[in-house]
Amino acid sequence: VFRRKQGIDVRTRHEVTELDLEQRRVRVRDLEGAKEWWEAFDLLHIATGAAPFVPAVAGADAAGIYTVSTLQSGIRVRRAMDERKPRRAVVVGGGHVGLEMAEAFLMRELDVALVEMMPQVMNTLDPDMGALVSDEVRREGIELYLDERLEAFEVGDDGHVRALVTNRRTLPADIVVLGLGVRPNSDLVAQAGVPLGIRGAIRVNERMETGIEGVWAAGDCVESFHMVSRQPTYVALGTVANKQGRVAGINIGGGYATFPGVLGTSITKFCSLGVAQTGLRTSEIEALGLEYATAQIEGSTAAHYYPDAAKITVKVLAEKGSGRLLGGQIVAGGASRVDSGSDAYLAAKRIDILATALQAGMRVDEMLNLDLAYAPPFSPVWDPVLIAVRQVIKSL
Numbered sequence: 001v002f003r004r005k006q007g008i009d010v011r012t013r014h015e016v017t018e019l020d021l022e023q024r025r026v027r028v029r030d031l032e033g034a035k036e037w038w039e040a041f042d043l044l045h046i047a048t049g050a051a052p053f054v055p056a057v058a059g060a061d062a063a064g065i066y067t068v069s070t071l072q073s074g075i076r077v078r079r080a081m082d083e084r085k086p087r088r089a090v091v092v093g094g095g096h097v098g099l100e101m102a103e104a105f106l107m108r109e110l111d112v113a114l115v116e117m118m119p120q121v122m123n124t125l126d127p128d129m130g131a132l133v134s135d136e137v138r139r140e141g142i143e144l145y146l147d148e149r150l151e152a153f154e155v156g157d158d159g160h161v162r163a164l165v166t167n168r169r170t171l172p173a174d175i176v177v178l179g180l181g182v183r184p185n186s187d188l189v190a191q192a193g194v195p196l197g198i199r200g201a202i203r204v205n206e207r208m209e210t211g212i213e214g215v216w217a218a219g220d221c222v223e224s225f226h227m228v229s230r231q232p233t234y235v236a237l238g239t240v241a242n243k244q245g246r247v248a249g250i251n252i253g254g255g256y257a258t259f260p261g262v263l264g265t266s267i268t269k270f271c272s273l274g275v276a277q278t279g280l281r282t283s284e285i286e287a288l289g290l291e292y293a294t295a296q297i298e299g300s301t302a303a304h305y306y307p308d309a310a311k312i313t314v315k316v317l318a319e320k321g322s323g324r325l326l327g328g329q330i331v332a333g334g335a336s337r338v339d340s341g342s343d344a345y346l347a348a349k350r351i352d353i354l355a356t357a358l359q360a361g362m363r364v365d366e367m368l369n370l371d372l373a374y375a376p377p378f379s380p381v382w383d384p385v386l387i388a389v390r391q392v393i394k395s396l
């Protein structure tokens, strides 16, 4: 489509191996033909993304251990499922990717174990909210090992993973998926002298310009500005990458656009549970030295008498004194589901109310009268988000 409709000279299976900012050129390797040459540029846009983290433990390069970062890597896992017919999967890491892969293995009727070194899964949530997710992971039949660190893999004579060793036990494994987060692909540009920021991500200004004139960057390889903490942060999310890419493209094309920053808004689905968050969590607020109040409420996603209601837990965090909203977290659906048939995880989409209020810099008292839609199948008269807001106002 890019080639045909947009006239872009797309070169797949070509890798940039070196950057020469003095002579404005990149070294390109044709991965099929094994040819290499220098390609000149006037303007350069870097969108190299991020790579999944693989710890340097014994056996990590054995067959049967996967990361999922590209379509191809997903296809490799599926092929292994079809060809080797594994019976037991171990997932390492309880973040978005780990939980989504654990769910996928459950759907393929494997026995699943999940190992996480923190005391909860989804450790971007506050511990009380993360505990709700951990409960659901166990309820769905996953063996959950929290506070356990991956130390090594045992490898069979055939070179295939046989077991995973943590600091506490050995877990047999026919297939392993690592969901241990990502690192920005910035080595190449760093070697060429492009300045980096937090966690080795490329530093950019609000027009997505790097510190080098005519060199732009966007997506998982760049640092972002957090709109609540007003500090640099690193998020690797498709929604952010797309918006940043649009801004960079407008500027490269001679227009003027800016990217205001991120809130870290994210959502994930684990079985019938929706998990979402935006803004700062408690530990981040404390690190900034802000005085804050929190409220956590349990509500329902529909009027209490309506059959398809799901349980929803909403937590909001606000600054004491100013009343400024600082963040919110939602866990919805799951075992607590009152009845079947509702898309319980869609309840967590209410996070977008909080994200919009955060981006607008609203105080919680201003949110109280938000004109949100109400009809019995969709919400109680007071939306759970507003019930949480009412509660937090009392503690400010």
Ligand SMILES: Cc1cc2nc3c(=O)[nH]c(=O)nc-3n(C[C@H](O)[C@H](O)[C@H](O)COP(=O)(O)OP(=O)(O)OC[C@H]3O[C@@H](n4cnc5c(N)ncnc54)[C@H](O)[C@@H]3O)c2cc1C
Pocket (backbone or CB within 6 Å): 014, 015, 016, 017, 047, 048, 049, 050, 068, 069, 070, 097, 185, 188, 218, 219, 220, 221, 236, 237, 238, 239, 240, 241
């Ligand atoms: C399993 C999974 C699920 C996800 N789910 C969500 C989700 O639900 N919501 C969400 O918002 N985000 C999600 N994400 C994150 C999202 O996919 C990324 O944030 C997004 O793809 C980043 O886009 P990008 O263009 O910056 O990088 P990428 O999409 O990673 O593209 C970078 C490209 O650069 C190429 N490249 C790298 N180095 C070189 C080089 N030297 N030469 C040539 N090419 C190079 C890579 O091969 C790659 O194709 C998910 C990610 C994963 C892995």
